[in-house]
Amino acid sequence: MATLAGNAPLVTRRAQRRLGILLVIPVSLIMVFFFLLPLGNALVYSVVDFDGISATPPFVGLDNFREMFADDEVWHALGNNAVWIVIGTVAPIVIGLSIALLLWGVQRGSVLYRLCFFLPYVLPPVAIGIVWGWIYDPVQGVLNRALGALGLDALQRGWLGDPTWALYAVLVTAIWSYTGFAVVIFVSALRNVDVELVDASRIDGANSPSRLWYIILPQIMPVFLMVLTLTLVGGFSVFDIIFVMTGGGPADATNVIGTYSYNQAFQLSRISYGTTLALLITILSVPFAVGLNKLQRRLSLQGTGA
């Protein structure tokens, strides 16, 4: 943060203060009205019983929270969130890093490759959900047909309609769309890796895995952690792709807290309960975000070179 030292002339400081306040009014207004206010209201909603219509909803204290903790579906959805967070974080990072490593030595066509890998990330989730829905269609979809053509009929499934597989099917789609992001970030991070160090270790006889673990990873650790944080925190509030592909179904099989909250609020008009669930997401994800951020800062300060 660039701050003026205390020995700047008073005139300047006052002028800066004036301009600063002026310039910061738009963002403040926006944040207050479109973020703070609804956030405050969310807390209010969670302690009343609001159905979307009545202007004076009754105060119910902690009832919504009590219901939430006793609700089996909440735990089920959280379980799905957990699966999503773990697999949805590990897979893109591992695959993304692998592809980035592969790309590291390649110059011909690297632009084309990066284009291909990053493209899914910029596509709208709605479109992605629709197209992958076609791939997973049990009767005419690409996947089942390909399996049939390869003689792997036994592996054919209902995919998005199959309660055991649906969540993983959607996960694969999400990973497909997200990995490109990891690839691009890692590619750029790898550019900053000290190649001589890597070469030297190679000369020392270190094999690929240990080179990766002891040399390369530490140098890209800040970026690595950042991708980890973003992905992990995103896993709590995942919504769009699941909503489009399965809506949380079949029979709640792919329900995560996000879809559960939406359904409660907008399909069953249980606004308060839906809001309470949404608050749960925040309460869970903020500590992770803050914690991981601190970790990242601490590691960068320590200087994670070899």
Add this chain to the structure above:
Amino acid sequence: MDAPKPLVLLALTSMVVSLAGCFAGGSAEQSSAPQVSTGPVEIRYLIAQPEDTADLNLIKEDIKQFEAQSNGVTVKLDVLPTENLRTILQTQLRSGSGPDVFAYDTGPGFAGALAKAGLVHDLTPAYDKFDWPVYDFAKERVTFDGKLVGVPSQVEEVGIFYNKDLFAEKGIGEPQNLGDLMSAAATLKEGGVIPFSVNDKDAWPGGHLLSMALSSEVGSDGMDKLISGETPWTDASVVKALQVWADLADQKLLPDSPTAISYDNGNALFYSGKAAMNPTGSWLAQDTERNAKFEVGFIPFPSSTSKGIFSGGLGGGTFVSANSQKLDAAEQFLDYQMSPERGRWSVEKLQAIPAYPVDTSGIKATPLFTQILDDTAKIAEGSGDFGYNIDVLTNDAFNNAMWKGVQGILSGQSTPEKVAEQLQKNFKKAS
């Protein structure tokens, strides 16, 4: 001087002001006395987005026909996506800038809720004045608190379309009871055909599956008792009806993974002859006739002891806003919708079953559809019993439990007993 103070003050004030309004749903204007329509009057007509754009054109055509003989009443058509209709409608009706006439579902969670909130115009006097010949059972669906508040649009029946040719080929006769149906299914399966083309990816078909099995089993009396809360939904009859579908799924008489089969997929399976029966509704009659290259029959879902009865529901109704300034013109529009000519037009063009008797002689309707029409008329006249389409009669939470429940049964995630329990838990008597 502390610079941020004004900012904080501003924030606090706006917070207080906004909190005051945070629950508000928009103001309702006072409605003045309705005008008599003299001279050109325009009424606003709000409908949900029809699935087919071709249907939208038909509706526009319908409106033009009305305007041609309306003496100056014109109709402005507004179209909303179905899922948004409910939230928008309430706001609009309250605000006084809403539609004059609108098409909506007739269930207690839909029109019923509006009626309770006093947002729909009482049409009981209009019924007397215009003498609309609506079927009694249809009238019941648009009566709330003893007042007739809407005009039924069309009747939808659920039952089973079946491939007559395929049945004949396998030597199967029309099922006379549930046992016949099951053995027919077994025979079909042996012959390499999927007996039932059940699609439940969208969850709502599950409601129809339950409706048809349950209605046939308990008859309209039994359904009445369930809907009114006299019989609990944990009753053995409900469990049995759910069990039927569980059994069909267990015995693999349905397509693999029915919860993955979409509506279109399911219908395609039937049209292509890969599946022999399609349990769905009369709205599909036209499509079926167009796409099936074989003779198609439509039968009710059998009960353990008999051929079973058709389950019907009122698809929707047309209502008038209580805050409308143009009640006369609105009622005129409704009268047009109840006219015999319009009835024939809707049979011919919309392939819809009107909720009042229509002289079908000379109409170009397909044989399948004519049969359905005749059956409906017979039922309305009282020479047949009629079951109910549950989802238009029950509240959201119940429907949610029902749709999810059937999905759960078909996918093996739940059992009939558990689902019945959930139904009872979420059931709320319609007031």
Add this chain to the structure above:
Amino acid sequence: MATTTQSLASLPVEPEPIRSSGRDRASAPRRRGLLLRHVVLAAMAALTIVPVLLAVSTALKNDEDVRVDPFGFFTSFSLDSLRRAWTEGNFDNYLVNSVLLSVPSTLLIIAVSTMAGYTFARLPFFGRTVLFYLVVLGLLVPFFTYMIPLYFQLRSVGLLDTLGGAILVLTSVGVSFGTFFMRAFFSDLPEELEQAARIDGCSEWQIFVKVMLPLVGSGIGALAVFTFLSTWNNFLVPLLYLPGGGYRPLTAGLYTFMGGRSIDVGPLAAGTLITILPVIVLFVVLQKQVTAGFISGAVKG
């Protein structure tokens, strides 16, 4: 790790640094390794693109084919579905609406974020840090938490279902990141420039507009592309806050197109294609900015 200077033994394949382009270290294992690398990369790239190709293929089929075999790759060609989606399906309106929503939002976000970012980077005042934490809070708290109350709030002030309301919501969703981003750029600029300008007699405003702003041009460019893409792809905001379907953009339009009982796959695919085509074109043309934008945004976080 100690570096030693032993002679190069024959070594397993190793990523070549990009700098050493063109030099032909043509030992057989290295060449084979490179080839293998390309094969794997090409295969993965191809797999990655398959779904996009599927969308294109399905959108370009003729009616008959799309009914019978919607997902076979490129088995026919016709512009019928595209035409139907464009006219009957209203995708021409949706496209316009997407522009109507994304462009103003992007401009607003850039304007607001740049001003705020500069302030947080270089214009101290009492309470600035607290305000900054507020902005950061916007990044931490998921949209989910307050989207429901926001709906009712907008309804009560009459902003629900209006273009303005939707634009403001989109803006509010993007300013946190935008501010963060621009602040990082402004922070990197040297103080000397500021002081020199001050000595020259520039007012603070002039310093901002004439000196600092031009220097973060690339940052603004990257933010613009990033923001435009994310508002274009946003689906929840128009779905929730434009329930009347008035200014429905492509994303919400696609979603509602899927509703109803029967689904018309041909026009749906065409609609999907219309939705993703601008994104793809923008991406290909501006790919450097796009990737640079994402990278710097992420790294500076």
